[in-house]
Amino acid sequence: MLDFDEEVALTELLTPDQLDRLENLLSTLAGCELSLVSAPTVEEQATPVDFNLDTVGWVQGSAPAATRSAAADLAAFLTYFVTKYRWAANLHRNTTETTYQALQQQNIALRHSEKQLQVLADSLQQRVNQQVEVIQAAQQELYESARLRAVGQLAAGVAHEINNPIGFIRSNLGVARDYVAELAEALPADHRLDSTLTDFQALLQESLTGAQRIAAIVADLKTFSSIDQADYSDCSVNALIEATIHLVQTNQATPLPIETRLTSLPPLHGHAARLSQAIYNVLDNAAKAIDTAGVIRVESGSDEHGQILIHVMDTGGGVPGDIQDRVFDPFFTTRPVGSGTGLGLTVARDTVQAHQGRIRLESAPGKGTRVSIVLPTGRSEP
Amino acid sequence: MAEFDKQHLKLVFKIVFYGPALSGKTTNLMQLHTLLAPERKGELMVLETKDDRTLFFDLLPIGFRSGSGLDLRLKLYTVPGQVQHDSTRKAVLSRADGVVFVADSQHSQQHNNASTFENLDQNLQKVGIDIAQIPLAIQFNKRDLTDIIEEAALHQRWQATPWPPVIMASAIRGQGVLETFQLLLRRLYVQINPRYGLADRFQIDEATFVALLSRADTETGDVGL
Numbered sequence: 157m158l159d160f161d162e163e164v165a166l167t168e169l170l171t172p173d174q175l176d177r178l179e180n181l182l183s184t185l186a187g188c189e190l191s192l193v194s195a196p197t198v199e200e201q202a203t204p205v206d207f208n209l210d211t212v213g214w215v216q217g218s219a220p221a222a223t224r225s226a227a228a229d230l231a232a233f234l235t236y237f238v239t240k241y242r243w244a245a246n247l248h249r250n251t252t253e254t255t256y257q258a259l260q261q262q263n264i265a266l267r268h269s270e271k272q273l274q275v276l277a278d279s280l281q282q283r284v285n286q287q288v289e290v291i292q293a294a295q296q297e298l299y300e301s302a303r304l305r306a307v308g309q310l311a312a313g314v315a316h317e318i319n320n321p322i323g324f325i326r327s328n329l330g331v332a333r334d335y336v337a338e339l340a341e342a343l344p345a346d347h348r349l350d351s352t353l354t355d356f357q358a359l360l361q362e363s364l365t366g367a368q369r370i371a372a373i374v375a376d377l378k379t380f381s382s383i384d385q386a387d388y389s390d391c392s393v394n395a396l397i398e399a400t401i402h403l404v405q406t407n408q409a410t411p412l413p414i415e416t417r418l419t420s421l422p423p424l425h426g427h428a429a430r431l432s433q434a435i436y437n438v439l440d441n442a443a444k445a446i447d448t449a450g451v452i453r454v455e456s457g458s459d460e461h462g463q464i465l466i467h468v469m470d471t472g473g474g475v476p477g478d479i480q481d482r483v484f485d486p487f488f489t490t491r492p493v494g495s496g497t498g499l500g501l502t503v504a505r506d507t508v509q510a511h512q513g514r515i516r517l518e519s520a521p522g523k524g525t526r527v528s529i530v531l532p533t534g535r536s537e538p
Numbered sequence: 539m540a541e542f543d544k545q546h547l548k549l550v551f552k553i554v555f556y557g558p559a560l561s562g563k564t565t566n567l568m569q570l571h572t573l574l575a576p577e578r579k580g581e582l583m584v585l586e587t588k589d590d591r592t593l594f595f596d597l598l599p600i601g602f603r604s605g606s607g608l609d610l611r612l613k614l615y616t617v618p619g620q621v622q623h624d625s626t627r628k629a630v631l632s633r634a635d636g637v638v639f640v641a642d643s644q645h646s647q648q649h650n651n652a653s654t655f656e657n658l659d660q661n662l663q664k665v666g667i668d669i670a671q672i673p674l675a676i677q678f679n680k681r682d683l684t685d686i687i688e689e690a691a692l693h694q695r696w697q698a699t700p701w702p703p704v705i706m707a708s709a710i711r712g713q714g715v716l717e718t719f720q721l722l723l724r725r726l727y728v729q730i731n732p733r734y735g736l737a738d739r740f741q742i743d744e745a746t747f748v749a750l751l752s753r754a755d756t757e758t759g760d761v762g763l
Contacts, residue, residue, distance in 0.1 A: 160597070161552075161633065208580040208599045209611055236581065244585050244594050251625035 160243040166205060166213030166231065167194045169238050178234070182215065182227045190217035190227055203228040207235045301503065308429060315377035322370050329364040336360060376402045390423040391431070393464055393531070394456055400435045401454065404443055412443055418456045421464055422533050426511050434507040437500035438468045438527045444491075445472025445525060458533075466529040474521040483517055504529075540635050542734065548609040549734060553722065554631055556658050557640035558650035559591065559619035562679040565709040566640055566718070567596050567616055573716055576751050577602035578611070592618040595630050602750045606740040612751060619654070624661070631658075632665040636673040636726045638718060640709075643678045643686035673725035676701050677718040682708040716752060723748045 167175065175192055182190045193214050196202030202216040203224040212235055215228045340353045376399040397418060405411055424431075442452045455467040475483060482488045484505045501517070508515040513531040541550040555563040564584065571582040580599035587593060595618070601611030615634075617627040631637075639658065641651040659669045678692055689706055696704045705721060707714025727736070727744045736742040742750075 160595070160630075208583075208597075209578050209601055236583070240583060240585060247585075247594050247626060247629060250629060251623070254625045 159246060163210060164207060164212045164235065164239055165194060166192060166235060169212070169235060169242070178231065182230065183217070186217065186219040186223045186227055188217060188219045190215055190219060190224070192216075192231065205231045205235065207232050207239070297502070308433065311377050315374045318370070318374050319378075322367055322374060326364065326367045326371060329360055329367055333357065333360045333364065372402065373406055375399070388425060388427050390425050391428040393421050393424050393431070393466070394418045396428060396432050397435055397454060397456060397466070400432050400439060403436065404439050408443070412446075412452060413450070414439075414452045414454060416454045418454070419458075421456060421458050422462060424464055424511075424531055424533050426531070427507070430507045431511070434504040434529075435466070435468075437504045438529070441500060442468055442470035442472065442525070442527075445470050445474075447472070450524075462533045464531040464533060466531070467526060468529075469524060469526045471524040474523055474525050475517065475519040476521050477519075480517060480519060484515075540730065540734075546609060547607050548611070550611045550613060551635040551726065551730070552633055553612055553614050553636045553638065553726075554634045555614065555616040555638045555640055556627070556631070556654070557619055557679075558642055558647060558654040559621075561619060561640045561642040561647070561651075562707075562709040563616040563619065563640045564592055564596050566638070566677075566679075566707075566715050567598050567614055569709055569712050569715040570614065570719060571598050573712060573754060574600060574719075574751075575753055576600045591620060592616055593623070594618065594626060600751060604740050604742055604750075606742070608736075608740045608742070610742075624657070627657070628661045628664060631661050631667075634662075634665075634667065634672065635730070636722050637662075637675075638722050639674065639676045641676065641678050641704075643680045643692075643706075644683055645685050645687060648687065670700060673722060673729055674701055675718050675722035675725065676704045677707045677714060678704055679707045679709050679714075681706050681714070682711055716754070720748050720752050723751055 170178065179190060179192055182192075192205075193202075193216050196214045196216055198216060201218060201224075202214045203221070204211040205213045205215060205228045213231065215224050215231060217224065219227070336353060336357050340357075343349065343353075397416070401414055401416065405414070439452070439454070446452060450471045452471075453467075453469045455465075455469075457465050459465060479488075479490070484501050488502075501515075505515050508529055508531065511531050513529060515530075516528045517525065518528070519525040540552075542548070555566055557563050564587075568582060571579070578601040583597045585592075585594040585596065596616040598614040599611060600614065601609065603609050615630050617623075617630045637658065639655065641647075641655075662669050662672065676696065678687075678689075680686065681689075692704055692706075693702065696702050703721075705714050705718040707718060709715050724744060727747045731737055731744070734740075736747065
């Protein structure tokens with residue numbers, strides 16, 4: 157190592173081999189023994205080798221002074237180039253090392269920030285995925301609710317179209333029954349058609365009962381879909397409950413054991429069709445929950461704050477505790493694929509919340525389930 | 539930081555010629571090598587250049603022996619001006635005792651002058667030197683060119699700093715080089731005299747100091763090689 161700030165010494169600048177070689181060359185040129193030393197031992201036989209104002213060594217030997225001086229100049233001449241090379245090489249090495257170290261530090265800093273960026277990118281990706289899930293769920297929900305609305309409108313349309321024909325069918329059947337009665341009276345007592353007429357009357361009575369049932373279903377459908385109502389109107393919750401129960405019953409092969417205990421309620425300003433749908437969904441769940449032995453009980457009432465309370469209780473299998481929190485989640489269902497959308501209670505909850513109300517599900521597995529709906533009417537009782 | 543060898547009464551100072559690329563630092567040193575005839579003068583070492591640009595540094599050692607026995611030397615260095623050689627600049631600047639800032643007078647180079655002066659300030663700080671404390675002479679070189687800033691404007695600009703007068707020079711013609719060097723020597727003397735007792739101990743006053751180190755080439759000096 158030789159820094160440009162340091163003093164130069166010939167014996168350090170050259171290796172022992174190189175020094176030997178230089179001494180031999182100088183001796184050959186001088187024609188007598190010359191040696192290169194860092195300090196003279198015989199002053200009168202030594203000449204300094206000067207470089208950059210410093211004496212870097214001595215040429216010593218018995219040669220004439222002029223020869224020694226030339227040898228010293230030659231050594232200084234060599235020193236000039238060796239020093240120049242060493243200074244440049246060392247300075248270059250030092251600055252390269254400094255630069256390399258600075259680069260390494262920058263590299264470490266870069267790696268660190270790259271790692272941070274990666275973490276940031278990961279968390280962003282996670283958030284994007286979450287948002288995509290939310291959007292997908294919302295889209296599906298929108299699709300399902302649009303489908304439900306379409307079905308409701310279809311039902312309302314059908315109900316409206318059937319209403320008129322069923323009206324005159326009922327009326328005509330009533331008149332026909334009266335005519336048959338008149339015919340029976342007008343005939344002599346011993347006519348041969350006695351059994352035919354009796355049978356005719358029974359047929360007409362049966363048809364009339366059937367037509368009346370159709371009319372009732374149509375009325376319920378109209379109430380359920382509120383085809384005649386504006387979106388929001390004052391509606392009777394009890395009427396909605398009764399119509400919905402009838403609709404649920406018509407979907408069953410054998411009538412369900414549904415007990416009702418409805419008490420007089422204040423009118424509710426609400427969206428009848430959606431409220432009907434909400435009650436229907438809750439009832440439909442209860443219907444699917446009970447076995448042949450089970451019972452459904454529907455109660456309504458109001459409290460002193462003018463809130464309408466609806467309870468739908470069943471004695472079915474109940475909902476396990478670990479999934480009770482999720483029953484209102486969209487697309488959550490325990491039923492086999494294809495038999496339910498998983499949106500029933502979600503729609504019910506959304507409707508109740510749109511009416512500033514609350515819905516709650518309590519269940520004891522194996523004993524049954526109770527769904528409670530509270531709907532504020534905005535009217536306090538005095 | 540000067541080196542003082544008490545045994546041999548040898549005192550060595552380091553002067554650095556600093557400035558933007560191609561402002562004429564090496565030319566200054568070559569002119570000093572030609573013009574100066576101090577008692578002792580070494581060989582001008584130009585370490586390595588590429589397209590006329592210094593890669594490492596140049597070195598010119600000069601000095602004198604006083605009658606009182608003091609062996610005083612100055613090592614004059616240049617730094618590479620190009621931006622990418624900052625590590626080398628810092629290495630050369632370390633332990634400097636004085637700085638000559640060689641600026642380029644051309645209009646187009648004013649931005650380079652400013653950023654290099656800032657670089658000098660920063661590098662001095664990095665090697666532990668306060669720019670306000672170190673002897674510093676400023677030279678505006680290339681006065682022989684045409685598209686240059688007017689002298690009055692330069693004097694005015696540097697008036698409020700600790701370093702006026704700024705010296706106008708044309709190093710390539712040998713003008714202003716000695717003046718710059720002498721200004722630096724006077725500023726150096728003011729600082730080193732109390733520390734090393736040049737006047738009291740060695741009977742070297744300021745005029746002698748400047749004269750011995752910057753006398754013009756009328757006699758033959760010790761030319762070394």
